Amino acid sequence: MKSGGPAYPDADMELVRRAILACQRGSRDAFEVVVKTFRGRAYRAALALVGNREDALDISQEAFVKAYRAIRRFDPDRPFFPWFYRILRNLGFDRIRRRRTRRREALPPDLADPGPGPEVLARRDEVKERVWAAIHRLSERDREILVLRHFQHMSYREIAAALAIPQGTVMSRLFHARSRLRAELADSLGPEGGG
Amino acid sequence: MRRDDLDELLMGYLDGELDEERRALVERRLAEDPAFRRELEEYRRLAEMTEEIDFIEPTETEWRAHWNHIYNRLERGAAWILLSLGALCFVLYGLWHLIRDFLLDPRRDLLLRLGTGAAAAGAAVLAVSVIRERLRLRRVDRYEEVEL
Structure with a gap:
């Protein structure tokens, strides 16, 4: 499956809205509709943030549990994913922070973080592996905005809602993130660059 | 307009997020400046390279386990709350008897x-x-x- 893909049709959204209303009335079974609709996006967003599939699956599960527990505070007429993403990102950052602390405690300081491996990529070639590694050399801040735009295909408005920032800031953060990624991949972007 | 502002607008142009006025501004600059056109092409290529990345998806079995885990957590959440409330009642009841029947009992x-x-x-x-x-x-x- 492609990393992002279009969002879901309006019919699905109506189904999700009704499921959320049922969850707000206490139905746990109705939450399955919500999970099935968003589990792929949640998994891919988590994977792009943390870099490995076990953590990504774990974080997405945890985020859905937390989302259900907070579902009464959610306005079902608003898009679900930007709201849900705020829960997911906190868990993702928390996982990264804990992993970093564990690594700091376990390894001598001169051992570099090997970063995420390419084994999570569905179709592997040299360029994709280089892009994936470069994305993971960026800061979490840069990586996140690229994930939302390129892997989640979110509009600036949706990104602004997910990160609670103005739309102008989305454009500015995308520029800085892409500039740094462009510098990382300078060799691949020229007319002779791989691809 | 500052170069930085134009560079940021270039992102909006690339992503189809600009209104007509700002799109015209970027297009004017693109028509005048070959370096700016090259920059746009590089960012376009970068976006394509990034979007070509796709991940191995979890299997159906993994998704089933994923939902089961979520459901069990939700179901057990209520059980934990009830269990904690029950335990609190036991503790308070025990404390009350400890004080009344033991600590305040002059025969002890x-x-x-x-x-x-x-x-x-x-x-x-x-x-x-x-x-x-x-x-x-x-x-x-x-x-x-x-x-x-």
């Missing part, structure tokens, strides 16, 4: 009552301290080390 040995009272008070102070520390840790920003 005074030293034994003092010792039991001190141990119970110590355990209570420790419990309050641990709970307060937990609550304090939850309030502070757990993400402050994450670079944003």
Whole structure:
């Protein structure tokens, strides 16, 4: 499956809205509709943030549990994913922070973080592996905005809602993130660059 | 307009997020400046390369386990709350009887009552301290080390 893909049709959204209303009335079974609709996006967003599939699956599960527990505070007429993403990102950052602390405690300081491996990529070639590694050399801040735009295909408005920032800031953060990624991949972007 | 502002607008242009006026501004600059056109092409290529990345999706079995895990957590959440409430009732009931039937009972040995009272008070102070520390840790920003 492609990393992002279009969002879901309006019919699905109506189904999700009704499921959320049922969850707000206490139905746990109705939450399955919500999970099935968003589990792929949640998994891919988590994977792009943390870099490995076990953590990504774990974080997405945890985020859905937390989302259900907070579902009464959610306005079902608003898009679900930007709201849900705020829960997911906190868990993702928390996982990264804990992993970093564990690594700091376990390894001598001169051992570099090997970063995420390419084994999570569905179709592997040299360029994709280089892009994936470069994305993971960026800061979490840069990586996140690229994930939302390129892997989640979110509009600036949706990104602004997910990160609670103005739309102008989305454009500015995308520029800085892409500039740094462009510098990382300078060799691949020229007319002779791989691809 | 500053170069930085135009570079940022270039992102909006690339992503189809600009209104007509700002799109015209970027297009005017693109028509005049070959370096700016090259920059747009590089960012376009970068976006394509990034979007070509696709991930191995979880299998149907993994998704089933994923939902089962979520459902079980939700179901057990309510059970934990009820269990905690029940335990709290037991503790309060026990404390009440400890005080009324043992600590305040003059027929019991005074030293034994003092010792039991001190141990119970110590355990209570420790419990309050641990709970307060937990609550304090939850309030502070757990993400402050994450670079944003």
